[in-house]
Amino acid sequence: MxxxxxxxxxxxxxxxAKSRWPGESxxxxxxxxxxxxxxxxxxxxxxxxxxxxxxLPPGPVVGDYWFEGVEGPVTLAELFGDKETLVVYTWMFGPERERPCPMCTSLLSAWEGEARDIQQRVALAVTARSPLDKLEAFAAERGWRDLPLYSDPSGDFSRDYNAIVPDAGEIPQLLVFTRRGGTIRFFWAGEMDDTSADPGQDPRGAPDLMPLWTILDFTPEGRGAEWYPSLTYPNA
Known part of the structure; x- marks a missing residue:
């Protein structure tokens, strides 16, 4: 059984269940x-x-990838640090963009507060194709301190792991890699896209990565069809 x-x-x-609420019918x-x-x-x-x-049975990583970090060039293997699992998020902030994707940025702003907790269990990296100084400048504007940012200057990693689509547009990816016995393998990535979206819904994975949507899903208004988070908000 x-x-x-x-x-x-x-x-x-x-x-x-024993919960009851004042005034409930x-x-x-x-x-x-x-x-x-x-x-x-x-x-x-x-x-x-x-x-x-x-x-899932992970498969081998084919190819050498390197990134630009705050301490200089770093390989995919070095992104693991002392961990056996690496989580990579590809931020939609390519060199052709003056400002990054608002949705990606909203997600990463939530992750900023969890970055140290996440890194107790696994390695974490946020990659984008813009130069590192551009990524760092926006991070400073947003008040990020703990997200580990890396530039993918060649775009090879972004291209091979489907963060760049054939029409040269960008899409975000959450990628998980493992390192066991010194061998790096690809473990998992989100695969839900426009082809698997349900009518009337944005293409999104499940569970949803964004705490924002989780909270709004509890409300009568829901997520809304035309609303997007902002890249800037007035100072309190």
Whole structure:
């Protein structure tokens, strides 16, 4: 018998929940309990997907890649530091852009606060094709201090790992590499795009990487169809 078959049905767990809120109606409680069952099922689905993701058989990295960091040139292998896993985010901030992608920037602003925590477990790198001084200037403007930024001056890494699409446009990528026994392998990357998007939704992965959307998904207004985060906000 598997762990999955031993679990109580989501509806049973939802019915056991004790939370009640001031002024709630019987109609609200019935609808909320039904929704809670779906949320429990979603939690389990997320765990199932994560387990299957961890079981992927990684493939070899072909090619030598180097980047420009604050301490000079660095190879892909050196990005690992003392860790066995490396997470790379490709920031949409190519040399043709005066300003970076607002969506990428919103995501990275959230990650800025988590960067040190992430790096306790794995190595982290944010790459972009613009020169390093351009990346650092914007990071200073945004108040970033902990995100490790690297320029991909040749564009080879960005090109090989699908951060540049055939029409020369940019797309963000979250890439995971492993290093076991001294051998670097490609482990996982997001693959949801326009071809796999559902009608009326932006192409996005799941779980969503952006805390912003997670919070807005809890609200009656939701994400909105035409709204984007800003690159600048008035000082408080």
């Amino acid at each position: 598997t762990v999955e078959t031993m679990l109580a049905p989501p509806e049973v767990l939802a019915a056991r 019987a109609e609200y409680r019935a609808a909320r309990t039904a929704l809670l069952a779906e949320e429990i099922a979603l939690r389990r689905q997320i765990e199932r997907v994560a387990e299957r993701r961890r079981a």
